[in-house]
Amino acid sequence: MADGGELVKATERLLEGRHGRLGASALRAALVDLYEFWLGRGASAAGVDTAEPGVALVAVGGLGRRELVPFSDLDLLLVHNGTSGVAEIADALWYPLWDAKVGLDHSVRTPGEALKVASEDLRVAMGLLDARHLAGDAELSGRLVSAARDQWRRTARKQIPDMTASVRQRWARSGEIAQSAEPDLKHGRGGLRDFAVLEALAAAQLTARPGEELLEAKGLLLDVRTELRREIRRERDILSAPEAELVAAELGFGDRFTLARKLSGAGRTIAYALDVALRSTVEPPKPRFGRRPARTPLTEGVVLHGNEVALARDAVPAKDPALLLRVAAASARTGKPIALGTLKALAESAPELRAPWPPDALNALIELLGAGEGLVDAVESLDRTGLWARLFPEWGAVRDLPPRSPVHQWTVDRHLVRTCVEAAKLTTTVSRPDLLLVGALLHDIGKGRDVDHSELGAKISAQVATRLGLSPADAATVSAMVRHHLLLPHTATRRDISEPETVSRVVKTLDGDIVLVQLLHALTQADSLATGPGVWTDWKARLLAELVTGCEEVLHGKGFTAPEPMDDDQRELVAQAVASGTGEIRISAHGKVVTVLLAVPARAELLAPAAGVLALNSMEVHSAVLRGHDGGRAGVFTASPKFGSLPDATLLREQFARAVAGTLPLTQRLAAKERDYGSPAPVAPKVLWFDDETSGPDTVVLELRAADRIGLLFRVAGALRRCDAEVSWAKVSTLGGAVVDSFAVTPRSGRIEPGWRREVEQAILAAAS
Numbered sequence: 001m002a003d004g005g006e007l008v009k010a011t012e013r014l015l016e017g018r019h020g021r022l023g024a025s026a027l028r029a030a031l032v033d034l035y036e037f038w039l040g041r042g043a044s045a046a047g048v049d050t051a052e053p054g055v056a057l058v059a060v061g062g063l064g065r066r067e068l069v070p071f072s073d074l075d076l077l078l079v080h081n082g083t084s085g086v087a088e089i090a091d092a093l094w095y096p097l098w099d100a101k102v103g104l105d106h107s108v109r110t111p112g113e114a115l116k117v118a119s120e121d122l123r124v125a126m127g128l129l130d131a132r133h134l135a136g137d138a139e140l141s142g143r144l145v146s147a148a149r150d151q152w153r154r155t156a157r158k159q160i161p162d163m164t165a166s167v168r169q170r171w172a173r174s175g176e177i178a179q180s181a182e183p184d185l186k187h188g189r190g191g192l193r194d195f196a197v198l199e200a201l202a203a204a205q206l207t208a209r210p211g212e213e214l215l216e217a218k219g220l221l222l223d224v225r226t227e228l229r230r231e232i233r234r235e236r237d238i239l240s241a242p243e244a245e246l247v248a249a250e251l252g253f254g255d256r257f258t259l260a261r262k263l264s265g266a267g268r269t270i271a272y273a274l275d276v277a278l279r280s281t282v283e284p285p286k287p288r289f290g291r292r293p294a295r296t297p298l299t300e301g302v303v304l305h306g307n308e309v310a311l312a313r314d315a316v317p318a319k320d321p322a323l324l325l326r327v328a329a330a331s332a333r334t335g336k337p338i339a340l341g342t343l344k345a346l347a348e349s350a351p352e353l354r355a356p357w358p359p360d361a362l363n364a365l366i367e368l369l370g371a372g373e374g375l376v377d378a379v380e381s382l383d384r385t386g387l388w389a390r391l392f393p394e395w396g397a398v399r400d401l402p403p404r405s406p407v408h409q410w411t412v413d414r415h416l417v418r419t420c421v422e423a424a425k426l427t428t429t430v431s432r433p434d435l436l437l438v439g440a441l442l443h444d445i446g447k448g449r450d451v452d453h454s455e456l457g458a459k460i461s462a463q464v465a466t467r468l469g470l471s472p473a474d475a476a477t478v479s480a481m482v483r484h485h486l487l488l489p490h491t492a493t494r495r496d497i498s499e500p501e502t503v504s505r506v507v508k509t510l511d512g513d514i515v516l517v518q519l520l521h522a523l524t525q526a527d528s529l530a531t532g533p534g535v536w537t538d539w540k541a542r543l544l545a546e547l548v549t550g551c552e553e554v555l556h557g558k559g560f561t562a563p564e565p566m567d568d569d570q571r572e573l574v575a576q577a578v579a580s581g582t583g584e585i586r587i588s589a590h591g592k593v594v595t596v597l598l599a600v601p602a603r604a605e606l607l608a609p610a611a612g613v614l615a616l617n618s619m620e621v622h623s624a625v626l627r628g629h630d631g632g633r634a635g636v637f638t639a640s641p642k643f644g645s646l647p648d649a650t651l652l653r654e655q656f657a658r659a660v661a662g663t664l665p666l667t668q669r670l671a672a673k674e675r676d677y678g679s680p681a682p683v684a685p686k687v688l689w690f691d692d693e694t695s696g697p698d699t700v701v702l703e704l705r706a707a708d709r710i711g712l713l714f715r716v717a718g719a720l721r722r723c724d725a726e727v728s729w730a731k732v733s734t735l736g737g738a739v740v741d742s743f744a745v746t747p748r749s750g751r752i753e754p755g756w757r758r759e760v761e762q763a764i765l766a767a768a769s
Helices: 004-016 020-046 086-099 111-120 122-128 138-174 192-203 212-232 241-251 256-281 323-334 340-349 359-369 374-384 387-391 393-397 412-424 433-442 453-468 472-483 487-494 500-509 514-529 538-554 568-580 607-616 649-661 666-677 712-722 756-768
Strands: 055-060 074-080 104-109 132-136 295-299 302-305 308-311 584-590 593-601 619-629 632-641 686-691 700-707 725-735 738-747
Touching (some): 004 020, 074 111, 111 122, 138 192, 192 212, 212 241, 241 256, 302 323, 308 340, 323 340, 323 387, 340 387, 359 374, 374 387, 487 514, 500 538, 514 538, 568 593, 568 632, 607 632, 607 666, 607 712, 700 756, 712 725
Antiparallel strands (some): 302 308, 725 738
16 A cells, blocks of 8 residues: 555645635645545555455545545545455555554444444434545445435434434533634534534435535634644644634734634524524424414513414514513523524514613513523524624624633623623622623623723713613613722732721722622622633632622611601501401502502501412512501502503402402412423522611511512512511512512511521521522
């Protein structure tokens, strides 16, 4: 056979040339020609052409596709018809390749054996789709290739679950091409392996063949992979920053940042196409007894249809500006993908949200940002269809923007989304979880320009926050979070935080705003965790905690605000309740939002019945204030339906009266309702205690911070009742997917005994978990 040394020398000569972007494809073509020529000579010398019965040398993998990149293994199959002496032919083929130190993945099989292995091994089945005749019996090769493709078309759909599982396992190991600082060009999500899966699905006639945009994305990945290996003279598919500089220059992209944005876009194109293809090829479950798949309501205008989030039949995107955000929030919360038809309908007809956004749109955005891991795919779906840019035009400046610092593992846009994911776990550590999530989304929005990104970001975020419908004070807080998001970590790690002057300087910089201090503390942790491994350490966490504690000691305060006294309408309704001895209710509607005024005699329960009845009717409580007056209690609840129309006022009155009387089984009915609706993002609830200086020494205020869920307020009220805790006043706030609820409580015995607070706290945490 031909001398392996000749092959090595010839390969080196090819690698010496530098021909720019067009040269990468030319180099691959030259390598294919070289190896085909060399293998052809070797096959003749080994007796492949003259063996009886037929023997054929078949290429699969990169050589089979004519896409051979430098330092790739050769995937070769020696196929035969039971030929005697085939082992000697194989040895004559393989040993020169091993001597030349060429990586080799080889096998010797009959067509029947090859097809049997393909039926049992997904990787082999997909590899045979690229099979191409090199030498020997061409008719034998043709029969194998044709039979392999026929077998794949017959069996591919059954392989989809295994294929999907394999793809997702590979993604978990290798990360993403898009939004990764060091992408794995072959194995990463959106890489060349994913493109091969797309081609396999097309070969099975399950999807259309990849179009021009996908082919261009694949071409870029191939060129970068080719040039990377040529530059470093070895097998490697992960593109690091130093190598990216060399590759970018050779391919004519100027610098690695330009190349990184191109790669990110290519990876997103392939990843999204594969996600769509895998979903579209899964056979929907067959409905039982001829019924259609269930459509489970998730929120207003949004249902779970089969395994996808879709529009309800009566939803009208053109007339519902917040529908887009409710769809995305439902997808993120449930972890289910948005149906393609729904994305298309929203892209075509969803109106632009006018400034300021309506409250329901802002509420849906906060719920989306606080959904946890599901946020990543939900934002990606919106971004790929142009919907995210419709919500945030400022996003274009950071989309696919590579990081300047090597400690960052994500592009700037993905880092912002990942920071929200981490911030969602910390919403119970702050009194304004909504502002924490908005600040997390916008904290690096000023990057990508040659100015201080904190200063520019503060200006941009103030404009965005105002557009979202936040109050001027809240918009100023978000802007300050962005402006000072590096203040705490820089101070804690670079200054002497034991010096009072250091703490005073931080407090002065933040205008003495304790809420802002706590928001920046949580944002710093979320930002660090979303940056990369090892950025958030125990040492850093300890220093931050010491600095924040010092600031809080300077800015001490009771931390809560009691509700305003009752107005005349509330006092009047209390008087009616006292006179009738039962619950009274008044309802006023303002569009989809209703104000419910309820009153009960002093000895009757108000909070649990009111919260339970509203939850039973799928009403989401946005705020609630409870007060006592003249032998009775009154509560004002602001709520709106999660889906459907407003409940009948007469039904609410009847259910409230039964709930106050104890004849309505709220606990059982709400448990069933919560199972249908799904669980919130996993975040540990937190209880804080404050002394209530206005209500006497044995009244304390507890503040609950928790993820919102159906019936939460009802369960909390029940826990307080079981602990013999009288509620003298309460303030309830729902902020997206989180709640911050304050209750002024006094033991029924009149005195706070040792252990009572702990008993109440444990009961509240159990109710909120």
